[in-house]
Amino acid sequence: MASLSLTGLKKSFGAVDVIKGVDLEVKDGEFVVFVGPSGCGKSTLLRMIAGLEDISDGKLFIGGRLCNELQPREREIAMVFQSYALYPHMSVYENMGFGLSLNKTPKAELDVRVREAARILKMEHLLDRKPSQLSGGQRQRVAIGRAIVRKPGVFLFDEPLSNLDAALRVDMRMELAKLHRELGATMIYVTHDQIEAMTLADKIVVLDGGLVQQVGSPMELYKNPVNKFVAGFIGAPKMNFLKVAVQSVDGDVATVASDAIAPVAVRSKGFSAGSAAWLAIRPQYLKPGKAANGEAGVGGKIGLVERLGTETIVAVETSGGERVVASIPVDVELAFGDHAEFLFDPGAAHLFQ
Template identity: 85%
Template sequence: MASLRLAGLRKNFGSVNIIKGVDLEIEDGEFVVFVGPSGCGKSTLLRMIAGLEDISGGDLYIGGRLCNDIPPRERGIAMVFQSYALYPHMTVHENMGFGLSLNKTPKAELDARVREAARILKMEHLLDRKPSQLSGGQRQRVAIGRAIVRKPAVFLFDEPLSNLDAALRVDMRMELAKLHRDLGATMIYVTHDQVEAMTLADKIVVLDGGLVQQVGSPMELYKNPANKFVAGFIGAPKMNFLAVKVQAAHGGTATVASEEISPIPVRGKGFDSGDSAWLGIRPQYLKPGRAADGEGGICGKIVLIERLGTETIVAIETRANERVVASIPVDMELAFDDNAEFLFNPSAAHLFA
């Protein structure tokens, strides 16, 4: 296994800057997830680590070795793509061992490595089948097994579950988490799905516009987002943002208010009286009821009801035409166009510029 260090990494396509200077430390054995919207540069950054894209600037170290100009096959990495890329005329055994056969690995060692990978992935009974005889989840496991047999220092995954249906994605997430525990390997995983990021990662790297917005554990990012982008991207349903005015600010606390919200004190540094700001409230922190002194309250007309069994998602539209979503852990008597009121504890709210 190996650690990685990215120092000022940049990637340009002509005059277009895609990766704009990324500094990142990945420890040996960590499961790190790159997450962000389409076009943020996460797959490009992964391909730079793999050696499939040239580095325009900065340095990449894998296991302490400068790898800017090292060919992909000599970097000690294995990559699993969104596409399974299996040879249809080969068996599972032959597909998993193909890379080793190209390297002229002795037959006995090749067979032992393939069978060990099959044991880890619980697919010993599939070794003689062809890809056409496998389900989507089984084909993805073959692609992962092909990476395992190489015994790489670093595993790279580029949105490997996006071709699977919802139920299979849940199953494969559990398998990948178990694989990481069993191998203790350094893994870097790219996804646009923040649920995958939250459930798999030891450390999440949130990217937007070719820049790192925040790095931290899943709950660090959930509880203490560095900016409005991270706050809105991490968490489902996404955080509500309401336009407010700062009425007073002292130390790390700002008193804010709006047409909908009575003055309340919230955490917020770097604000001055009169500033415009965004008040962020997670849907899970909104509760039905009338706000008392010291609590925040939001009223509006119900425009959406989604009953999901364990929770009900309710959206209201305020008088200021702002939409607010609440996640309620009970089934209530609700109807479209009814007026509803939700309260929240100001200590659970966030303030963003």
């Protein structure tokens, strides 16, 4: 396997800057997920690593080797695309071994590699079938097997599960996590689905507008987002953002308030008294209850109640016309149009510009 190093990586299409300077270190054996909204540059960045897009500026190292000018086949990478791209007239065995046969790999070695990949993916019984005889998940496993037989230094995945239905995506996420553990491989995975990112990654790279917003472990990003974009992108349901005014600042603590929220002290940096801010509270940190004796709370008229079995999603509209969503791990008797109050721990809240 191999490590990756991206230094000041940039990509422009004419006058349009798509990747605006990315610095990133990926350790040997890490599972790194690029995540962000459509158009953020994550797939372009992956294609630059693969050699499918030219690098406008900066340096790319794979396994310590400068790869800016190397062709894709010279980079010791294997890529799995959103589309399975299987040859319909070939069997699973032939599809998985086709790249090796083009490289004149001896038949005995080809056979060993294909059968070992099939064992890892639990596909030994499918080797003689054609793609038309396979389910969507099985076809994607063939595409992954085609990458495994090449024994690359780095695996690249470009939204490989987006064509699958919801239940199958969950199963394939488990398969990919297991595959990573078994191979100990370096993997770079692109998705717009933050749940995939949270469940698969050792390290998440959050991109927006061609720039890296934050890099860290899933729980680091969940608990300590560096800005409002990351806070709103990571986590489901989405984090609540409430407009507040900063009343006073004491070191790294700011006291904030609004029409809907009584004064509450929150950890912060870079704020001054009188400035405006966003108070951010995760739906999971809101608990039913009326604030008393200086407790932090928020309430409003219920506009939505969704009972999902393991949790209940409640949305209320505050007196200031803002929407607040709470995720409650119990079934509480709440109805549309009622007034509901929620408590929260100020230590679990964030303040953003």
